[in-house]
Amino acid sequence: MSPLSTQEISNSSTSMAPTFLLVGLPGLETAPSWWSVPLITIYLLSALGNGTILWIIALEPTLHRPMYFFLFLLSVSDVGLATVLMPTLLGLAFADAHTVPASACLLQMFFVHVFSVMESSVLLAMAFDRAVAICRPLHYPVLLTNDVISKIAVAIAFRCLSLHLPLPFLLARMPYCRPQILTHSYCLHPDMARLACPGACGAVYSLVVVLSVMALDPLLIFFSYGLIGRALQGVGSAEDRWKAGQTCAAHLSAVLLFYIPMILLALIDRFKLSLSPPAHTLLSYVHFLLPPLINPVLYSVKMKEIREKILKRLLPTKVGCA
Numbered sequence: 001m002s003p004l005s006t007q008e009i010s011n012s013s014t015s016m017a018p019t020f021l022l023v024g025l026p027g028l029e030t031a032p033s034w035w036s037v038p039l040i041t042i043y044l045l046s047a048l049g050n051g052t053i054l055w056i057i058a059l060e061p062t063l064h065r066p067m068y069f070f071l072f073l074l075s076v077s078d079v080g081l082a083t084v085l086m087p088t089l090l091g092l093a094f095a096d097a098h099t100v101p102a103s104a105c106l107l108q109m110f111f112v113h114v115f116s117v118m119e120s121s122v123l124l125a126m127a128f129d130r131a132v133a134i135c136r137p138l139h140y141p142v143l144l145t146n147d148v149i150s151k152i153a154v155a156i157a158f159r160c161l162s163l164h165l166p167l168p169f170l171l172a173r174m175p176y177c178r179p180q181i182l183t184h185s186y187c188l189h190p191d192m193a194r195l196a197c198p199g200a201c202g203a204v205y206s207l208v209v210v211l212s213v214m215a216l217d218p219l220l221i222f223f224s225y226g227l228i229g230r231a232l233q234g235v236g237s238a239e240d241r242w243k244a245g246q247t248c249a250a251h252l253s254a255v256l257l258f259y260i261p262m263i264l265l266a267l268i269d270r271f272k273l274s275l276s277p278p279a280h281t282l283l284s285y286v287h288f289l290l291p292p293l294i295n296p297v298l299y300s301v302k303m304k305e306i307r308e309k310i311l312k313r314l315l316p317t318k319v320g321c322a
Contacts, residue, residue: 018101018102019099019100019101019102019105019180020099020100020102020105020180020181020182020187020192021098021099021100021179021180021181021182022088022092022097022098022099022100022182022184022185022186022187023098023181023182023183023184023185024092024098024185036089036090036093036094039086039089039090039093040090042082042289042293043082043083043086043289045293046078046079046082046289046292046293046296047079047082047083049292049293049295049296049297049300050075050076050078050079050292050295050296051075051079052296052300052310053071053072053075053296053299053300053306054072054075054076054079056306056309056310056313057069057071057072058072059313060309062305062309063305063306063309066129066144066149067126067129067130067133068306069149069153070122070125070126070129071126071299071306073118073122073125073153073156074119074122074123074126074254074295075295075296076118077115077118077119077122078119078291078292078295078296079292080111080114080115080118081112081115081116081119081288081291081292082288082289082292084108084111084112084115085108085112085186085288085289087104087108088100088108088185088186088187089185089186092185100187102172105182105187105192106168106171106172106187107168108186108187109167109168109171109187109188109189109192110164110165110167110168112186112187112188112288113164113167113188113189114160114161114164115160116288117159117160117163117164117213118156118157118160119258119291120213120214120217120258121156121159121160121213121217122156123217123221123251123254123255123258124217124220124221125152125156126251127220127221127224127225127251127255128224129144130224130228130247130248130251131224131225131227131228132144133247134228134231134232134247134248135227135228135231159213163209163212163213164209166205167189167205167206167209170205171189171192171193171196174193174196174197175196175197176195176196176197177195177196177197178194178195179195180195181195183277183280183281184281184284185281186288189206190206190269193206214262214266218255218259218263221255225248225252228248232245246302247303249302250298250299250301250302250303253298253302254291254294254295254298254299257290257291257294257295258287258291261283261284261286261287261290262287264283265280265283265284265287268280268283
């Protein structure tokens with residue numbers, strides 16, 4: 001990749017942001033496109049893993065239950081998030097395409113944040129599902145009916161779209177006083193908003209969006225796990241506690257995998273902590289690309305019913321003639 005030229009930088013410093021410039025992965029600006037190979041591999045494995053989860057849940061009537069419906073939505077968000085990142089990542093790797101039209105950048109930013117909020121919302125819904133199943137097992141079929149699940153799905157969709165639909169329009173109307181060079185290989189709202197002139201509208205709205213999702217959701221999830229932990233203390237035998245805990249292991253792993261890199265990035269940006277650009281970019285890649293890759297593995301390994309149904313479909317038992 002070639003470093004960004006002075007002419008490119010000067011052309012990007014306009015008031016209405018006709019284009020944005022992507023820096024790619026710091027330290028690899030002059031490297032060949034070999035790093036596109038792991039990117040493509042990660043994406044294909046993510047698509048294969050999540051596609052398998054979607055396929056098995058759709059085909060198996062016994063998996064048409066609330067817990068697996070939320071897992072279905074989680075796989076949709078994972079596939080969507082990985083897919084929407086690929087155009088700029090592969091453009092940088094193969095075509096050295098640093099310049100991105102503002103309209104394309106805003107579109108990518110919108111879908112990146114929509115699928116991120118969807119993932120966060122689904123993880124919260126899954127925590128609620130597990131809390132009800134463990135804390136109120138006798139009331140679970142009554143509380144989580146198909147009608148309730150449908151309303152939760154509609155609420156998740158409404159939340160994703162309503163929170164982020166105004167952001168592209170706000171950013172498109174902002175005046176930009178700084179060179180429009182983004183610090184990542186894809187378009188993110190905080191990265192674009194910091195380039196706006198001081199006093200530009202939308203900063204308060206952006207803060208509300210961040211706090212209403214990425215701060216509130218993990219608090220509610222860990223509150224749910226506090227209720228689950230208290231309920232497990234009253235379970236009779238250690239074996240029963242182990243079985244109940246195993247049902248939450250995959251979900252808790254997915255929660256930590258999704259939120260820990262995000263919280264670290266937020267702390268680094270908020271307190272201006274010293275971190276090398278490659279390390280900062282790598283942490284961002286971990287946040288966006290690792291959950292879609294790892295989540296299908298977690299749920300296939302930890303959830304016995306998913307694993308058995310996949311094996312049954314892939315390795316059908318041959319019945320011989322008597």
